[in-house]
Amino acid sequence: MKGAPASINDIARALGISASTVSRALGNHPDISADTRSRVMEYAKAIKYRPNALAVGLKHQRSNTIGVVIPEIIHHFFSTIISGIEEVAYSKGLRVMICQSNEDYNREVINIRAMLDHRVDGLLISQSKDTNDLSHFVEVFESNVPIIFFDRFPSELETDRIITDDFQGGKLVTQHLIERGCRSILHLATSENLLVGAERCRGYADTIREAALTFDPNLILLCDTQQKVYAAKEQILAMAPHIDGVFAVNDLSAIAIMNLLMDAGYQIPDTIKVAGFGDDPIASIVRPRLTTVEQKGFMMGKKAIEMLLERIENPTSSFVPRTYKFQVSLNMRDSS
Amino acid sequence: MKGAPASINDIARALGISASTVSRALGNHPDISADTRSRVMEYAKAIKYRPNALAVGLKHQRSNTIGVVIPEIIHHFFSTIISGIEEVAYSKGLRVMICQSNEDYNREVINIRAMLDHRVDGLLISQSKDTNDLSHFVEVFESNVPIIFFDRFPSELETDRIITDDFQGGKLVTQHLIERGCRSILHLATSENLLVGAERCRGYADTIREAALTFDPNLILLCDTQQKVYAAKEQILAMAPHIDGVFAVNDLSAIAIMNLLMDAGYQIPDTIKVAGFGDDPIASIVRPRLTTVEQKGFMMGKKAIEMLLERIENPTSSFVPRTYKFQVSLNMRDSS
DNA sequence: ATAATTTCTGCAATCGTTTGCGGTTGCAAT
């Protein structure tokens, strides 16, 4: 009952038959007599035999495992995506291997390599913020392991993508704020090269122009975390008298600025209206409840793995990258 | 550049040497001449050789992977634990395999078995709410795979545990509320058999008695989610006039009841003081900012895997289970 | 020149499983 787990050979030895027969019996191969089969089955159950997944994987050249690399698991959006992925994987008997890049390029590279070493059947990736060199992704293509990007993808590469319509989301929010009477809308944007943030910002800018409002670049602040909002406190309070709306690139910074403004005596939504992006659970908990764009993380996760499984099952030579864009919706609450 | 990844045999063939020599060269074995070694190294790099982790694992009877089973990844507390686990694992070159039980017993069993099938070197587990049968844990012991429980553990089993001092946490909160003048404190408890919740409740009850306040069992409500708080709205509002404090078993229900009470016109903390448990990031975002017990998830994750690694490295026959209990601290904010 | 030693490399078994192919039964048909 201790030591190494039972193998197929142990069963063979105990029953005086060959390992091949045991293997076939356990696999319900028709060549094996009902008698032998049942003896094997019975004994296997008795000693709690379980196949060695490593050996099976080695033999079959695949591991029944799919790899997931995400920036940070603590973000609710990514957690929900993982739940969606796991949901499908579980129903199909697939294992899921999750790694975090922690928004670090080197870690992303190492994680991806480790996944390939483990012969994962496919990869699901949302790239880290500071990934510019894409050679590790190219390596994945070359090794013929299907890979699907979700939410954050390298635009330079022609790949399968599961994404959110961030542009549309940015438009929805901005349109909504304008409809509510806002004429001077501050946008809290993400720093640097994050495409999703850039798209939201583009949606904002486009809508401003479409509405024939004056587009003021000074109304865009690189400020995408609670900390950064508080760090920019002076700057924000200096602008506050001249704005009547805020569109934050995510819910946390939306709430941060909401608190900051309220603490400074501004009424929300009366004086200034605020909206976020993501529909974090926190959005419906804070007061005033935050208007925000709903992102369908769970559905995205499901879609991503389903698309991946299709790629795995049909390793077609003629690869035509596909993009699945999830539509968003605006959840209007009390902050606007 | 496509098809199956390069193996050690491919290198051997190409260089006209044996696979064993290649293996030794890559492993810096002293038997191999500097010349041969460098030729192998060079060629391996050129064709981007990477060892097949499945084969290595099969040979060595371990996978350099540790398995983690948690109830739900979307809970911030568990996410931080995972981050702590990954932090250490990453620094040691270990892979981490994460599965969610979704608070479902069957899924927990299947996940654990899958981990064992993959020959994980060790297991880190936080058991699901509805796990009563413990035979799958016993199987792990019998297979000699080290296992450490974190946060939620089966009290019937003598195992290694990394836990929070929930009892002390419950006391801290209750003492604090009493010090602030509360005399009639409602406790929102977790349903049924969750030990961590029971401990917090025990801390509450003990403190009430120690303070010579009357302990009223009617002041304990099984209500541990936002939804359940709202479902119990009538009941809570009926009690509200007679209470002056609330200790919720977690932050989400604390915030839910805070909102519910405020919507009904109660002043927090003036009329009723509220405190939670866990120190979810949301606690410092909501208004009023929530007083709550800080749980050190990241540290717990680190400690758990460190303890596991020690168990893996010293597979001592004389097993003496250890419990590491993390002390908690109270973060006093505006809600109390 | 032979023996002893060092230095390097290869053979083959092994980890646990799968599977093509061939072999051994038994039984019915001829």
Added chain:
DNA sequence: ATTGCAACCGCAAACGATTGCAGAAATTAT
């Protein structure tokens, strides 16, 4: 009695890497 054909089972190679042991080559000692 021979052939034919199922039905059932085992041999051995493979997947990719590791490693004890033996052996070859080169070097040194005698």
